[in-house]
Amino acid sequence: GAVVSQHPSWVICKSGTSVKIECRSLDFQATTMFWYRQFPKQSLMLMATSNEGSKATYEQGVEKDKFLINHASLTLSTLTVTSAHPEDSSFYICSARISAGGPGEQFFGPGTRLTVL
Amino acid sequence: AQKVTQAQTEISVVEKEDVTLDCVYETRDTTYYLFWYKQPPSGELVFLIRRNSFDEQNEISGRYSWNFQKSTSSFNFTITASQVVDSAVYFCALSEDPNQAGTALIFGKGTTLSVSS
Numbered sequence: 001g002a003v004v005s006q007h008p009s010w011v012i013c014k015s016g017t018s019v020k021i022e023c024r025s026l027d028f029q030a031t032t033m034f035w036y037r038q039f040p041k042q043s044l045m046l047m048a049t050s051n052e053g054s055k056a057t058y059e060q061g062v063e064k065d066k067f068l069i070n071h072a073s074l075t076l077s078t079l080t081v082t083s084a085h086p087e088d089s090s091f092y093i094c095s096a097r098i099s100a101g102g103p104g105e106q107f108f109g110p111g112t113r114l115t116v117l
Numbered sequence: 118a119q120k121v122t123q124a125q126t127e128i129s130v131v132e133k134e135d136v137t138l139d140c141v142y143e144t145r146d147t148t149y150y151l152f153w154y155k156q157p158p159s160g161e162l163v164f165l166i167r168r169n170s171f172d173e174q175n176e177i178s179g180r181y182s183w184n185f186q187k188s189t190s191s192f193n194f195t196i197t198a199s200q201v202v203d204s205a206v207y208f209c210a211l212s213e214d215p216n217q218a219g220t221a222l223i224f225g226k227g228t229t230l231s232v233s234s
Contacts, residue, residue, distance in 0.1 A: 095221075
């Protein structure tokens with residue numbers, strides 16, 4: 001089956017630092033990747049849609065200058081949380097959509113737990 | 118507008134009881150997909166089922182069964198003879214226009230299921 005990995009699985013950083021999270025599709029090509037954020041005991045909320053080779057599309061209320069997304073290849077998208085603050089502490093999950101035709105099945109990564117001190 | 122409602126925030130049952138998790142959705146599209154995911158304490162989403170809008174057949178997989186009714190816009194999930202390992206948060210999700218590359222999943226708020234022995 002299709003596998004999506006995320007790295008790191010967890011990270012603790014100091015306030016004001018930047019953190020990069022990688023999302024990789026291991027055995028398929030993904031034209032589109034999605035980034036979700038999940039606060040404790042809440043649902044997953046879409047942050048942005050990342051298309052290979054083009055700028056990401058951000059959901060309303062998500063600061064694009066704070067959450068930098070780069071989708072440089074068909075197997076890798078990165079999310080950089082710049083100048084992180086404690087309120088950015090959350091569980092970040094990516095998903096990748098298979099590029100081939102059909103109903104566009106999505107596969108989720110295992111998530112990255114970010115704690116900002 | 119698209120929306121997924123899981124009215125049950127938390128459910129507690131005793132092992133071997135049957136339990137049904139409700140999901141009601143809203144969409145204007147005639148073609149869409151519905152999903153159920155399980156999220157154990159580890160946080161990784163576990164895919165359970167995907168159903169397209171043209172297939173109203175109920176499905177059974179082991180102790181799991183799903184009842185899709187377009188007339189009531191519901192896609193309910195039943196666990197038969199629940200087990201402690203079923204304890205998790207369960208999310209119902211909707212994907213509109215699945216042939217469009219930028220279609221993310223819209224998640225309900227989730228239902229926390231606790232199964233005690």
